[in-house]
Amino acid sequence: MKFLIDHADMEQIKRIYAIYPVDGVTTNPSILAAGTKQPYEALREIRAFIGADADLHVQAVANTVAGICADADRIRAEVGEQTYIKVPATTVGLAAMKKLKKKGARITATAIYAPLQAFLAAKAGADFVAPYVNRMDNLGVNGIQMTKTMQDILDKNRLKTQILAASFKNSQQVLELCEYGIGAATIAPDVIDGLIRNDCVEQAVCAFVKDFESLCGKGVTMKDAH
Numbered sequence: 119m120k121f122l123i124d125h126a127d128m129e130q131i132k133r134i135y136a137i138y139p140v141d142g143v144t145t146n147p148s149i150l151a152a153g154t155k156q157p158y159e160a161l162r163e164i165r166a167f168i169g170a171d172a173d174l175h176v177q178a179v180a181n182t183v184a185g186i187c188a189d190a191d192r193i194r195a196e197v198g199e200q201t202y203i204k205v206p207a208t209t210v211g212l213a214a215m216k217k218l219k220k221k222g223a224r225i226t227a228t229a230i231y232a233p234l235q236a237f238l239a240a241k242a243g244a245d246f247v248a249p250y251v252n253r254m255d256n257l258g259v260n261g262i263q264m265t266k267t268m269q270d271i272l273d274k275n276r277l278k279t280q281i282l283a284a285s286f287k288n289s290q291q292v293l294e295l296c297e298y299g300i301g302a303a304t305i306a307p308d309v310i311d312g313l314i315r316n317d318c319v320e321q322a323v324c325a326f327v328k329d330f331e332s333l334c335g336k337g338v339t340m341k342d343a344h
């Protein structure tokens with residue numbers, strides 16, 4: 119499962135990259151609006167930091183087919199042709215995806231709340247489909263189950279499109295989709311930090327250090343021990 123950061127703040131991106139095995143970054147208009155920089159300033163910084171080969175997903179904002187295609191052209195010119203263009207899986211979005219596919223653009227169908235949206239977006243040429251797991255949960259729809267159903271539909275129809283699950287609010291949601299072997303998950307920094315947070319682990323590590331220091335002296339590690 120690819121592991122991406124759903125955020126645009128450079129400090130957070132650098133911090134998460136320093137710790138975790140990260141494959142890339144996703145943004146959306148709301149995430150960009152939460153920062154202080156203009157969109158392309160923020161996106162160029164992210165691309166420069168993560169490198170040309172890392173996955174970067176950037177959303178088109180226009181709501182016409184021509185507008186989405188023009189947004190995609192500009193995004194690809196600014197931050198690389200390899201950038202995945204996020205397009206909401208609406209009727210307009212599906213029409214735009216078909217055009218973008220013909221131009222060789224990489225596409226992530228986004229704002230997915232139902233399996234048929236994912237199926238049609240995959241047929242329209244999306245490389246990734248992005249179900250909003252927690253937002254479905256908030257509607258009383260089981261986001262994990264829906265996402266698994268989408269994976270089954272893609273597999274059974276032999277579609278190469280992968281799932282990029284989004285909108286996570288807890289580790290259990292990530293775990294269940296990881297167990298199911300979905301293609302990718304994009305996760306906000308605060309949820310990423312919770313993935314391996316566990317007081318028992320901290321206590322175990324502290325106890326090892328304390329025991330070792332009782333034998334060898336304070337601050338001594340394997341490097342200086344006799």
Ligand code: G3P
Nearest residue numbers: 124145146253284285286
């Ligand atoms: O890009 C979609 C995803 O970021 C939505 O996440 O946390 O706003 O539900 P959230």
